Amino acid sequence: MxxxxxxxxxxxxxxxxxxxxxxxxxxxxxxxxxxxxxxxxxxxxxxxxxxxxxxxxxxxxxAGIENVTASASTDEANPLPAGANLLVMPFEEMIVNITATSETGRLTSRFMKVDLALVYDQAQDEQGLVESRHIYMRDAFQDYLRQLTDRDIEGTLGLVTLKSELLRRARAIAGSNAPHELVILGLVVQ
Known part of the structure; x- marks a missing residue:
C-alpha cells in the first residue's frame, strides 16, 4: 500500500x-x-x-609467532662483570615538593621525602668519578624529583620508573656504567 x-x-x-x-x-x-x-x-x-x-x-x-619469555630481573638485564667490587654510596635524605591533584581536581603541593643509596662497581670507576660527582648526582636527582606528580610514583610501575630514571642520571653524570643499581631506602609522600 x-x-x-x-x-x-x-x-x-x-x-x-x-x-x-x-x-x-x-x-x-x-x-x-x-x-x-x-x-x-x-x-x-x-x-x-x-x-x-x-x-x-x-x-x-x-601461526608463526614465537614464544618469548621475558624476565624483569635486574641481574639478567645488567649482569655484573667478573671481578666486580660493589660499593654502596648513601645519599642524604632529600625532601622535595611534588604536584598532586586533590579530589576536587585542584592542583596542590605535597612533600616527598626520599632516602636513596647508589650501588656502584669500583672496578669500573677507575678515576673515582662516582664519589667525586656525588653532589652533582644529588642535584640531578632533586631536579628530577621536583618534576614528578603523585601519579608518577603510584604503584610498582611508578617505583620501577623512578629507580630507572635516577639510575640513568647517575650513569650520565658518572660517565660510565659503574652505577649498577639505585636502592630506595625510604619514600614518604605527605
Whole structure:
C-alpha cells in the first residue's frame, strides 16, 4: 500500500507502509545475533588465554609467532662483570615538593621525602668519578624529583620508573656504567 503525501511547496513523495517494522525486526535480530557470536568468541579466547590451555602454544607456533619469555630481573638485564667490587654510596635524605591533584581536581603541593643509596662497581670507576660527582648526582636527582606528580610514583610501575630514571642520571653524570643499581631506602609522600 503506497500513499502519496503532498504538502505546500514540496513534491509528492511516496510513503511505504506496513513493511518497515518487519525489516527493522530482522536487522535488530541479526545485530543481536552478531553481538552474541562475538561475545562468545571473546569469552572463549579469554578463557583459553587465562587458563593457558595446552593448545594455545601449538596454535601460536603454527601461526608463526614465537614464544618469548621475558624476565624483569635486574641481574639478567645488567649482569655484573667478573671481578666486580660493589660499593654502596648513601645519599642524604632529600625532601622535595611534588604536584598532586586533590579530589576536587585542584592542583596542590605535597612533600616527598626520599632516602636513596647508589650501588656502584669500583672496578669500573677507575678515576673515582662516582664519589667525586656525588653532589652533582644529588642535584640531578632533586631536579628530577621536583618534576614528578603523585601519579608518577603510584604503584610498582611508578617505583620501577623512578629507580630507572635516577639510575640513568647517575650513569650520565658518572660517565660510565659503574652505577649498577639505585636502592630506595625510604619514600614518604605527605
Amino acid at each position: 503506497i500513499k502519496t503525501k503532498t504538502s505546500p511547496g514540496n513534491s509528492a513523495a511516496p510513503e511505504v507502509g506496513g513493511g518497515a517494522p518487519k525489516i527493522w525486526l530482522q536487522r535488530r535480530s541479526v545485530a543481536i545475533l552478531g553481538v552474541a557470536v562475538l561475545s562468545a568468541i571473546a569469552l572463549g579466547g579469554g578463557l583459553l588465554i587465562a587458563f593457558k590451555h595446552s593448545l594455545l602454544p601449538t596454535f601460536l607456533n603454527d
